[in-house]
Amino acid sequence: MNFLPNQIVIGFHANVSSQRALEIIRLVGGTVIDQIPQLNIYVIKVDSSRMNTTLRLLSNFPEVKFAEFNGLMVTQLTPNDPLFPQQWGLLKINSTRAWNVTRGSSLLKIAILDTGVNGGHPDLIDKMVLNVNFSTSSTSQDVNGHGTHVAGIAAATTRNDIGVAGLAINPKIMNIKVLDDSGSGSFSDVAKGIVNATDNGAKVINMSLGGPSFSSSVQSAVQYAAGRGVIQVAAAGNDNTQDLFYPAAYPEVISVAALARDDTKASFSNFGSAWVDVAAPGIDILSTLPTTTNMMGQTNYGYLSGTSMAAPFVSGLAALLASLEPNANKVRNAIETTTVPVPGKGTLYENGRINTYAALLKITGQ
Template structure:
């Protein structure tokens, strides 16, 4: 699958394959300087012995290799050689390590790196990012404005300082009042703004919280000031969002029971390339709420910070993923922030991860759905509570599909 190179945030070599890096200098003996160019390094460990590591390893080294680093205390050396010799050298040393002799292991001298941390001042108050490994994803990408997340809800307060940078220039549509202003009618209509902030509040913008990624937000108002919405408005909103090119459609709503009209709207969205992501419901029921129960939706349950099913979360066979849903800090109308809990929040976390994943990989909606599930972390609770597991942004972004 092709990687989106333009949004890659790597500044160091990957910890995979054979990669030459500058060595750790502690407890090091004097060795030749490393050569620049296409050289490769392996770390070779030695068994407990009174001999120096380089004395142990040298007899096993093919021509053209040299020791560039040695640590007597830990008993290893770094061996450098031309890239074209990598197979020969690795085979020779690996064979030596399998003979129960003085060579105990062979491994690439790869790299680790500091995990990215955004400059958003409320980032340290957010419990979701460490739980879903977002910093590892941010090492690669902070998101892409070419990826659109539609929020079908009470409307999004685009004027919030943490949302305005990721708001779509053509803001959306209000299916409740049938106009082109999808903002909440009152500040009490805050559910949609909270959902939007979780998925795509500005990351690294020096303001408030950090969303999952810098995707573009498309507001579709289909719920009124009481948080209720007619099936027709929601279905029309889904269809409209798909027509606008939404990549992800967040549905933090439900409870009205199956509907053929909604089924048609969801099928239309999927046929037009969108991935609907829906909240499982918050009545602690063993039945997943509709529309999350529809097979066209990716159904999300909510976990507490201890990675167990939240007491309020619905569960059942339809659950495909789990995400943090308890005590989630996000944006509300004005310039404020609030902590809220619910499967609504969990669904938005997954929508944000989906958007971040699309900023790194070119995937169809079905490929995206499978990739999100394939890169989860099993948290040890029943499958009907977590599906394939806890969504992991770092895995989703760094693991090739």
């Protein structure tokens, strides 16, 4: 679609009064949403199912000079990040078109609850606003590698001639380390991280972590954050099972499964439409890794697979949406109701693969 799905641009002849123009617009069932007085042009909103009918009706009025769909003249942001062409996941979820709608707010913060984030990484250093350590590790920095990879997917610096692009171009990153250097953390550490992220102004919390055990303490923290308007996203887990995986399975959290390039479920991804909300790319995802030796075995940049990689795509999308709409429920609704149908929708996952551009159009009412 190369035009906005429910908008028509009408140009009236120069001698047509605004009173007559508005009368014609009313007759065809349109609502004025914008105008260019110098050109006697009006932008109207109509039901998407009546676009062609409205154009035909308008052509019958001699006062109308032209009427056309409100097309997209896309000089789209093309990242100059050299590794961007290898980021198939970003391309798959329609990111480049989405960036023409918004690149997000620099005031919005995404909390990465993980093994830490390599804050000195050249593709992350300008994004970091907080470093907190609740793990048993002696440092808030990422010795493991997992957290840095997750952070880069969500919000690596974009169009800086370096490395990769992140989905949330302008939002900032909060490094809240809740997992130790081996990638393990306690319920209480995770709960403290959620509360701390909330109290420090995070709008989105990404949790590429979890386990099969229900925790009342983590649930309480999740409810605390949700009650304060925080959007929480978590990985569905990598055990190829329908068994519940927490915190993803808490109803306040958006649970994310992983997809292969052909939109089939990643072989390892957990599933089940009763508790898995959406799906996102999760195999061979290229992102940032620590600039020093880490447990992932690669430095600077590398490929990893997992629902851990799928979740930050959703967190990045949530950050873009929340930059335009502060209501967390509306953001979640936009994410879940604009997905692309993929094999398993309704059985493996409640909804399909996220569609960044479509979600942004919905949140802006276009």
